[in-house]
Amino acid sequence: MQSLTPSSSGINLKSLIRTKIQSNRVNPNRPVIRCVYRFDAANAAVNTGTANTNSVGHVGGSRADWQSSCAILASKVVSQQQNAEKSGGAGNITAVNGHKAAMDLDLVPIDNQPKPLTITDLSPAPMHGAQLRVPYQGVPGAYSEAAAGKAYPKCEAIPCDQFEVAFQAVELWIADRAVLPVENSLGGSIHRNYDLLLRHRLHIVGEVQLPVHHCLLALPGVRKEYLNRVISHPQALAQCELTLTKLGLNVTREAVDDTAGAAEYIASNNLRDTAAIASARAADLYGLQILAEGIQDDSSNVTRFVMLAREPIIPRTDRPFKTSIVFAHDKGTSVLFKVLSAFAFRNISLTKIESRPHRNRPIRLVDDANVGTAKHFEYMFYVDFEASMADVRAQNALAEVQEFTSFLRVLGSYPMDMTPWCPSRED
Numbered sequence: 001m002q003s004l005t006p007s008s009s010g011i012n013l014k015s016l017i018r019t020k021i022q023s024n025r026v027n028p029n030r031p032v033i034r035c036v037y038r039f040d041a042a043n044a045a046v047n048t049g050t051a052n053t054n055s056v057g058h059v060g061g062s063r064a065d066w067q068s069s070c071a072i073l074a075s076k077v078v079s080q081q082q083n084a085e086k087s088g089g090a091g092n093i094t095a096v097n098g099h100k101a102a103m104d105l106d107l108v109p110i111d112n113q114p115k116p117l118t119i120t121d122l123s124p125a126p127m128h129g130a131q132l133r134v135p136y137q138g139v140p141g142a143y144s145e146a147a148a149g150k151a152y153p154k155c156e157a158i159p160c161d162q163f164e165v166a167f168q169a170v171e172l173w174i175a176d177r178a179v180l181p182v183e184n185s186l187g188g189s190i191h192r193n194y195d196l197l198l199r200h201r202l203h204i205v206g207e208v209q210l211p212v213h214h215c216l217l218a219l220p221g222v223r224k225e226y227l228n229r230v231i232s233h234p235q236a237l238a239q240c241e242l243t244l245t246k247l248g249l250n251v252t253r254e255a256v257d258d259t260a261g262a263a264e265y266i267a268s269n270n271l272r273d274t275a276a277i278a279s280a281r282a283a284d285l286y287g288l289q290i291l292a293e294g295i296q297d298d299s300s301n302v303t304r305f306v307m308l309a310r311e312p313i314i315p316r317t318d319r320p321f322k323t324s325i326v327f328a329h330d331k332g333t334s335v336l337f338k339v340l341s342a343f344a345f346r347n348i349s350l351t352k353i354e355s356r357p358h359r360n361r362p363i364r365l366v367d368d369a370n371v372g373t374a375k376h377f378e379y380m381f382y383v384d385f386e387a388s389m390a391d392v393r394a395q396n397a398l399a400e401v402q403e404f405t406s407f408l409r410v411l412g413s414y415p416m417d418m419t420p421w422c423p424s425r426e427d
Ligand SMILES: O=C(O)C(=O)Cc1ccccc1
Pocket: 137, 138, 141, 142, 143, 144, 145, 181, 212, 233, 235, 236, 257, 258, 259, 260, 303
């Protein structure tokens, strides 16, 4: 057995070689991508192309299988890139986004000439077939799965046991987009996930707002009076705190990785004293009954998710776009005021501004070459504004912001989710 180290893989698997976050889940065979540590060279040979997580026992089957898939896919990508480099100029292009192109331009009949690239060719597209692979943290029935379905209706949503794994799946070309909850109308920003955006080099390419309709789930026949404990994702527990008390539930609250995972845990352990806060779909999937529905404290409870890809999308001005940035400054007076003025003077509306302290916590920033450096900042500021990076106002505003700040990164410029939402039973 050969162990996979960052240097031997040639890809950054450092963040995978870390203490695995304890998961409460109990079924080791479910098709969830899990964090992986070791690479088995012998397995690698037989597991080529097992990135499809629909098949239980491949990606979801064991850590080694998934790691093998990562390594193989990554090495294929590298060798494809090397071949492309060796073969050189445009006349040798063999395929562009899956369309065969001319090998020898002089000999090709006129109507077989390669078509000019269009804007669609330049947008990040799946490298395999038509179905986008979209990893999310959690198990089927999680709200993130619903968000993936809203963003990409025909996608293959892939459950992962950690966000890190979802990010790595996209970085290693196993998947096309990752979905990440970033803020909630009740609970505010999910800071940990903003940290992930900084530690990785994926780009925000879209957003969806999802009305979240929580249910209290328990095994069939269990009544509220039997309950000692309610388990769920920390955001879900916080969003239902008042209602749980109003329901007269004198129970302990326990946080787990995701809402649907809580439902699955109760079902697979036959826990008759425990309820989960999760979606109605999770009740269906794991055979639980709904004891109460719509238990969020605010009926207009909405979570915002962002979609991440390896490449940014080309910003446009023919539809409403939003841009997300993060910046920090080392010293100086009124920096925040100056930054905000850069937007205000150009009539650019901000939809979010948030700071978070970073005094004693160096943050590992990754540059375009995926080289990580630790840097100390007192505060990081996250700003979302309503303009596309194709808009000259946004370009000028950012040029000005750059003058006042010591660190500035555009997390993405992407179409705004304009779909009207209203509280509904649909999760
Ligand atoms: O745990 C889930 O189902 C998630 O997708 C995260 C989450 C939790 C609570 C509200 C919205 C999203």
